[in-house]
Amino acid sequence: MKVQHSDENASSLCQVARDVIQLEAEAVAALAPRIGPDFDRACALLLGCPGRIVVTGMGKSGIIGKKIAATLASTGSPALFLHPAEGSHGDLGMLTRQDVLVALSNSGETAELLAILPLVKRMQVPTVALTGRPESTLARMADVHLDVAVAREACPHNLAPTASTTAALAMGDALAMALLHARGFTMEDFALSHPGGALGRRLLLRVSDLMHAGGRVPRVTPETPLRQAIYEISSKGLGMTAVVDGDGRLLGIFTDGDLRRALDRGAGLLDTPMGQLMHPEPHTIGPQALAAEALALMERHRINGLLIVEDGRLVGALNMHDLLRAGVV
Template sequence: MTALHSLIQSATRTLSLEITALQDLLPRLGEDFVRACELMLACSGRVVVVGMGKSGHIGKKIAATLASTGTPAFFVHPAEASHGDMGMLTTEDLVLALSNSGSTAEILTLLPLIKRLGIPLVSMTGRADSPLAEAAEVNLDAAVRQEACPLQLAPTASTTAALALGDALAVALMEARGFTAEQFALSHPGGALGKRLLLRASDLMHSGERLPLVAHHANLQQALLEMSSKGLGMTCVLDDDGRLAGIFTDGDLRRAFEREVDLRNARIASLMSKDPRVAQPAMLAAEVLHLMQAHKINALVVVDADNRPLGALNMHDLLRAGVI
């Protein structure tokens, strides 16, 4: 029990110190932060992030977040940069350099070349009087009162602060650019989020011969045969002009049994659900999913501007496509 209490105490102290480090960042968000954002927004090339050690790990994450939220960016290891990788930089780029001490030798070695290229340098340091901070066009103050490490050796609170400050930069730039969810999806095409925001109803729907259709004067047997052959658990019901009059689903069949309808003689028009929810071909998969979930339905008919069925899809189609 004592050992357990000690572990919880240690974890609580760590989190408390890191929370304090983040809270300390808030009053520092002023002109320097705005200037850094302005430089990045004006950059016609890429934001090249550099950092050594733990700052390098944080730098990689910041570069990835920037790149996925509308600010082209990549990470360059400063030790490799001085052995050829600086050739990746162009005069259109901007360098974001991370160093808690502000005196990391591998980064300071790069300063003459950055100056020669004439590209903006933004630093993120824990010391405003450091060589890196003084060389930068603008310095973002990521100083912390103390590390969470009891030896004051392992970067802990300082890396948390730098990571959060990088997120603040990325989100501020994202909002300033008017970056949209669909643009975000273009850089995340493989995941469920990307599929929700890239796939459209027309990409997922069953159409042509695979679309279940019956006329409004069809009987129940005809409707059931159509549903069974197409395998969507529903069928569209058309009026005399070929427009959608309603849909008939497995749920409608159960409700018909509960009402003790004369199933042998009933016409599908008397059993169908009228004015069903529909989708348009250009509707995003995310919108289709939201519509189904909001109205607790498992299938949607996709219609054109004249309310003529073009296709149909159900929750299983969303699952198969990886949208859910």
């Protein structure tokens, strides 16, 4: 069937999209008032789990379950996905008495889930259920039930899982982030589970991998006149120079911006020593810090470069272009 696409149709389709997004946003917002003792109990079970969090669900709920398991695993909570239909044919061997089961089913009556629940109970594996029906079989059999009910699906026939899967995903993310917070999971911890691709580069690279070192670091002494400092800044190409004492201890920084501001004050400054012009409290970072931390520091203070200091001594320099070239930005 050929569909005619007119401006009127386009406007209608855009309105459908807006309505869907609004409905799903309301479904997620409705979850917030439900966060309470049951959520605390679910977190306690998951935090106290000596094994793994095993997530299960059929159909669209299973797809959401896979994403929740992946998010948990990447944020400090070992997790895997168990297909409930395959569970009845041998894959239930993935589950051990040390684990916790997280089961997703909007109806709470999914046959494949209910078929494995008696075995889960026999193993005494705690179960957290996410359903849209607190009175359902799954909700009643679970140790903890989290209510992810929605007023209606975004589907005009109220059939296709849309708002309900969005709500379940949001609740899964809420669990994962609560556990991350409770575990004190750090940016460095996150990096260790994301070694590949752009994310890995962003999180695994350290300042020492990217910084300019040795003779490539612009540096002058407090006695250096401005005219020589300008040459140092230009020749090293980092838009700044460190000011150090005879032992290499960092005393201050002088940047392109400082130069413009100095020249605005009038002529006769070229022979002024750097000790009178430098900024005495530069932002610094250590060589073992993650490059992502250096980026965050630059963004927070709206600066384009950092000096790298170890035990009070200047050991390197880094600017935003270095981070861009490395794919950290």
